Amino acid sequence: MSPLEIVLVSVLGALILIVAIYLFVVHTNAVNRLEIFEEVNKEAKSGKIAFLGDSLTDFFPIQDFFPGVKIYNRGIAGDTTKNVLKRLDNVVALAPRKLFLQIGTNDLAKGSSPRKIVANIKKIITTFKKEVPNIEVICISLYP
Template sequence: MKRLLLLTAALLLSGAALAQKGYERQRRDLFDVLPVRSNDIIFLGDGLTDGCEWAELFDNRHIKNRGIRGDHSEWLLERLDTLIAGHPKKLFLMIGTNDLAAGVAPARIVEHVRRLIDRFRTESRWTKLYVQSILPVNGRSFDRYAEHYARAAQIVETNRQLAALCEELQVVYLDVYAALVDSNGDLNAAYTDDGLHLLGEGYQVWKEAIRPYVK
């Protein structure tokens, strides 16, 4: 019975991994054919970005969502060509939470963000860049994403390094973390139902934190 349970668990994990790869491939292929124009505002990142209808949230038809659930900072670098070729007006980046959960060091994430900034500055110099902090997590009230909750301290450190990078390169750093964290240092339980992803109210708070820069 134990062997059967282990086999079932392994099959489920394998199926989930294949589904994620399929989703990533489909999204990347879609983004390759969708146009990006010089008056567009791009939201780029992982599932936290993917999970919101940004154009509707801001009531702005020029906003385009280029988030992919499960994305990592290094993978994100592989899908910049279409974005850069379109020379968007603004780009809002949030990336890193999946990297940390997979054991990637904060310095490595920051190096990938530096490379993204360098590419835009070289090839799409008029795009205004905004680097957003990684969001807090909440393992105190939830138990679904243990590998993410365990990286809470590294999220703080990564954000510190991202802020320093932005200061060095004179890029705008947006501290969305501070808007969503509670007094215990956790993602406010009112904004999530799993300690990692956001509910509608959480996205509303995120919206208000960056509204002046989007407009």
């Protein structure tokens, strides 16, 4: 192999390793966050405010903007609408009076069609409206 080929193979190998580590970290983060949510839910009070979404929600400093207000942040970095649908019970269990929903960015990045994303968001909202009848759902739009 030529020196250039050796460099290219090395770079490709490093990229594959970086992607594998990233995927492992994202998955581990999601599992850890779900375990934390389960523990917090044991002491949670209904009728509060919940935020649900992906990394934009997960990393948003909610308490900095709403000091003294009890808010449950249910954001998980890397989440998609499909993932949120799978973990809805955990958030429905909070029986929040208001839900701020910001999800779909990762769906777009993974190639989901806008039609499928909207359908999943509608399912999320419908589930909340059915399970928590007086809930107010506020959808936060995706970035342009």
